[in-house]
């Protein structure tokens with residue numbers, strides 16, 4: 001059970017050299033209910049990564065308040081960064097297991113490697129992987145920690161369509177098995193509709209929430225392209241402000 | 247095999263360059279036929295005599311012992327201070343001046359002062375070498391710490407790596423090239439200083455022995471000891487540093 005409330009009054013990057021002060025986020029209020037799957041959609045450079053970093057607790061230089069509610073303990077966070085961020089001097093498998101507690105179960109790692117088609121590559125060093133493979137390793141690392149909050153920053157770019165579909169199915173499968181709060185950043189509206197309970201549209205900087213839209217397509221027909229497409233068309237019609245974003 | 251093919255082998259090239267060196271030396275010594283440049287054979291003879299008498303191994307051993315102990319102290323302290331300064335801007339700004347001062351004190355001054363203040367004792371000798379080497383290590387490791395990958399450090403914070411895990415799996419591999427650099431330059435620097443330290447205030451070791459040879463104008467002795475020392479340093483490079491490099495470089499493309 002991990003609900004997150006975000007109330008960021010101001011997040012600015014200080015001026016450095018020629019570049020002036022950049023106001024990245026202004027008055028962003030979001031409430032992210034426990035165990036919901038939310039997709040963040042917004043133009044490039046609007047501050048999505050900045051927001052995820054703040055929620056992950058990596059960036060504390062902002063004014064406002066984030067509460068990540070958790071019953072007794074600090075919530076575990078799984079974060080698929082926009083770049084893979086693997087340790088180049090550790091193998092694929094070590095990269096995954098290092099993020100786990102010492103008493104982890106090797107079988108879960110095996111299973112994840114298998115579904116991501118990385119069993120062959122598990123003892124390879126990351127510099128010898130393709131970008132798509134590195135991304136999959138980063139995704140496994142985030143899944144393997146059994147997160148209470150899963151943050152994913154455009155995780156499926158540079159994956160081919162079939163692999164992306166497979167990883168999407170895995171993600172949804174894992175999420176249904178063991179519910180947790182997911183924040184998923186994407187540029188791809190179809191992908192967002194296929195995955196999310198709720199879509200959150202974000203404005204160009206300073207970033208604010210433009211609108212929040214529930215996706216009411218039942219989970220069992222989410223792989224139906226026509227349903228997704230119909231939802232998308234209707235969305236763009238009803239909300240002209242969103243069309244400008246994309 | 248043709249000559250070009252033979253030359254393309256690094257091993258043969260190495261051997262050839264050494265042979266050429268000895269050949270030049272031999273002909274120059276022959277041409278001068280003077281005590282100030284003995285022939286390679288004479289030097290080898292002295293080397294053998296000194297080894298048999300146990301003099302050379304003893305003095306070389308003493309010097310190596312001093313080298314190792316001062317090296318270890320300087321590296322450990324230097325790494326700790328370097329990581330601290332590299333990771334903390336305020337501390338760094340504060341101690342930067344100190345570093346500049348220590349970097350620029352001539353080696354001879356620290357050696358003399360250590361002997362004056364602490365007497366002609368072993369610990370003063372070691373301390374003098376450490377003070378000479380330490381600022382170099384600190385500066386190198388500080389550079390390394392500043393260059394640590396912020397993305398990876400964020401990743402470790404997000405996945406709650408313990409301090410030890412972060413140090414071992416994230417920080418150390420990135421500092422390794424810097425530590426190797428400090429080690430190499432350190433060995434070269436220390437063994438040059440250590441001879442002066444021994445010459446000025448110890449009654450054994452290479453420096454002391456070279457001083458004796460100097461007073462007797464025994465060039466063959468000086469050369470024999472020098473060759474022994476260079477050989478030992480080469481062995482350290484080949485047997486310890488190179489394998490460490492290889493092991494650490496496995497993950498590179």
Ligand SMILES: Nc1ncnc2c1ncn2[C@@H]1O[C@H](COP(=O)(O)OP(=O)(O)OP(=O)(O)O)[C@@H](O)[C@H]1O
Pocket residue numbers: 013014022024042043044045046047048049050051082205
């Ligand atoms: N460390 C930083 N220093 C200064 N400005 C920054 C920094 N990080 C990000 N910014 C600025 O903040 C804005 C938002 O950046 P952010 O990375 O959050 O965008 P994003 O929405 O994730 O974009 P994309 O979809 O392209 O990944 C950008 O204009 C960027 O230039």
Ligand SMILES: [Mg+2]
Pocket residue numbers: 048049050082153
């Ligand atoms: Mg981004």
